[in-house]
Amino acid sequence: MIKVVVLGSGNVASHLIQALTASKKSTVVQVFNRSNTVFGSIPVTDDYQQLLPADLYLIAVADDAIAEVSRSLPFEGRLIAHTSGSVSLLDTAKSNRRGVFYPLQTFSKSRAIDFSTVPLCLEAEHQADYMLLQQVAESISEQVYQVDSEQRRALHLSAVFVNNFVNHLYHIGEQICKKNQLPFDILRPLIAETAAKITEMPPLEAQTGPAKRRDNSTLLKHREQLTSHPLYLQLYDLLTEAIQKSK
Amino acid sequence: MIKVVVLGSGNVASHLIQALTASKKSTVVQVFNRSNTVFGSIPVTDDYQQLLPADLYLIAVADDAIAEVSRSLPFEGRLIAHTSGSVSLLDTAKSNRRGVFYPLQTFSKSRAIDFSTVPLCLEAEHQADYMLLQQVAESISEQVYQVDSEQRRALHLSAVFVNNFVNHLYHIGEQICKKNQLPFDILRPLIAETAAKITEMPPLEAQTGPAKRRDNSTLLKHREQLTSHPLYLQLYDLLTEAIQKSK
Numbered sequence: 001m002i003k004v005v006v007l008g009s010g011n012v013a014s015h016l017i018q019a020l021t022a023s024k025k026s027t028v029v030q031v032f033n034r035s036n037t038v039f040g041s042i043p044v045t046d047d048y049q050q051l052l053p054a055d056l057y058l059i060a061v062a063d064d065a066i067a068e069v070s071r072s073l074p075f076e077g078r079l080i081a082h083t084s085g086s087v088s089l090l091d092t093a094k095s096n097r098r099g100v101f102y103p104l105q106t107f108s109k110s111r112a113i114d115f116s117t118v119p120l121c122l123e124a125e126h127q128a129d130y131m132l133l134q135q136v137a138e139s140i141s142e143q144v145y146q147v148d149s150e151q152r153r154a155l156h157l158s159a160v161f162v163n164n165f166v167n168h169l170y171h172i173g174e175q176i177c178k179k180n181q182l183p184f185d186i187l188r189p190l191i192a193e194t195a196a197k198i199t200e201m202p203p204l205e206a207q208t209g210p211a212k213r214r215d216n217s218t219l220l221k222h223r224e225q226l227t228s229h230p231l232y233l234q235l236y237d238l239l240t241e242a243i244q245k246s247k
Numbered sequence: 248m249i250k251v252v253v254l255g256s257g258n259v260a261s262h263l264i265q266a267l268t269a270s271k272k273s274t275v276v277q278v279f280n281r282s283n284t285v286f287g288s289i290p291v292t293d294d295y296q297q298l299l300p301a302d303l304y305l306i307a308v309a310d311d312a313i314a315e316v317s318r319s320l321p322f323e324g325r326l327i328a329h330t331s332g333s334v335s336l337l338d339t340a341k342s343n344r345r346g347v348f349y350p351l352q353t354f355s356k357s358r359a360i361d362f363s364t365v366p367l368c369l370e371a372e373h374q375a376d377y378m379l380l381q382q383v384a385e386s387i388s389e390q391v392y393q394v395d396s397e398q399r400r401a402l403h404l405s406a407v408f409v410n411n412f413v414n415h416l417y418h419i420g421e422q423i424c425k426k427n428q429l430p431f432d433i434l435r436p437l438i439a440e441t442a443a444k445i446t447e448m449p450p451l452e453a454q455t456g457p458a459k460r461r462d463n464s465t466l467l468k469h470r471e472q473l474t475s476h477p478l479y480l481q482l483y484d485l486l487t488e489a490i491q492k493s494k
Contacts, residue, residue, distance in 0.1 A: 164456030
């Protein structure tokens with residue numbers, strides 16, 4: 001069994017601990033966090049000096065705390081990996097062997113995630129360390145990718161578009177429904193099918209609608225409906241332009 | 248059995264014909280289209296004079312052809328309904344009893360749709376006609392809504408945001424991946440989870456990311472990555488602003 005210590009208590013830490021605990025090749029020997037949050041029967045500490053020996057220390061804390069946590073570790077030469085999409089491998093303290101173990105998914109406390117489908121993006125300074133990260137990753141997920149720091153930064157940016165920004169467009173759809181006494185439920189099948197469609201074809205091929213068709217009379221009608229909401233109108237115009245320029 | 252004639256040969260017409268044919272309460276007695284496209288063993292005509300008697304004529308043609316098709320019908324006083332999200336009930340010829348039968352979904356030739364989950368948005372000038380539209384709708388879908396023309400215009404606009412615009416954000420995610428030698432597959436689980444999440448919580452509650460957290464150092468990094476693509480940068484800024492202003 002590969003011994004892992006997880007540092008953190010947030011959504012990513014929780015989901016990782018759960019997946020690693022269920023795995024047959026890896027085991028979480030200890031959890032470190034300042035809130036002394038308990039995960040089942042796994043030993044918890046809030047004292048760096050009490051950290052147990054392990055093959056891997058996963059730093060699953062907020063982006064801006066990663067460097068500090070890595071500097072607080074009271075040992076040297078061990079394998080540490082953070083789980084962030086936007087922090088460079090080089091931002092962690094170089095007293096230890098450094099790696100990245102980035103799960104590309106949105107986690108929330110209230111929703112269970114099938115970890116076997118979560119893409120894990122790995123990076124390590126040393127080949128042997130990469131092999132170990134890979135073993136741990138493959139013990140919990142079927143989607144393991146070698147991704148360098150620059151690629152990971154690009155992925156993180158992509159994720160903002162397909163997750164954060166997409167979610168905000170859902171919110172705008174909901175607002176327009178609310179204003180017109182329509183339940184948001186009415187849009188859910190369309191939202192689900194829009195996401196499902198691109199599992200079978202590239203997004204460019206799946207593109208439909210008045211912008212794509214250059215149906216100016218419909219575009220005009222939509223713009224008129226948005227006059228009372230200048231920000232939505234700006235978004236409408238810019239996204240329409242982006243669709244018409246894409247190829 | 249309620250007798251339906253479907254006018255059209257596109258995606259909406261095809262999916263409607265398929266669903267109505269499978270239904271136990273409605274039947275497609277004839278299909279009209281100029282290309283003489285055949286649907287199974289259903290009689291087809293391209294001659295308005297040959298239209299058979301029916302309880303309902305569904306005009307499932309392109310938006311800008313609806314008015315003309317409705318004016319070409321050689322009879323009066325029968326129930327006709329178009330299937331468009333953006334055309335008013337009043338745009339069809341008033342020589343017949345008018346209605347709307349709008350399926351709020353994105354249809355493509357290559358993908359099967361479970362019609363029972365497609366929201367059908369109905370409107371009619373006369374209550375008795377509404378009842379008939381409702382019977383037909385309920386024979387093929389579990390989601391039937393009474394939606395007036397103004398509400399339907401709002402729905403159509405919402406659909407542009409949650410379908411057309413969302414799909415374009417998928418495209419941008421794919422472009423960023425491509426540019427960095429990453430497979431688009433790596434984003435698919437995130438896309439699926441983003442859509443699935445809002446079946447359990449309102450989009451505003453599901454919102455995460457650097458814009459929402461006002462994580463300015465990450466926002467700055469992302470903006471730097473987009474300097475070579477001014478249109479994506481504009482979108483990034485505007486969507487970030489929209490997220491930060493939403494409540």
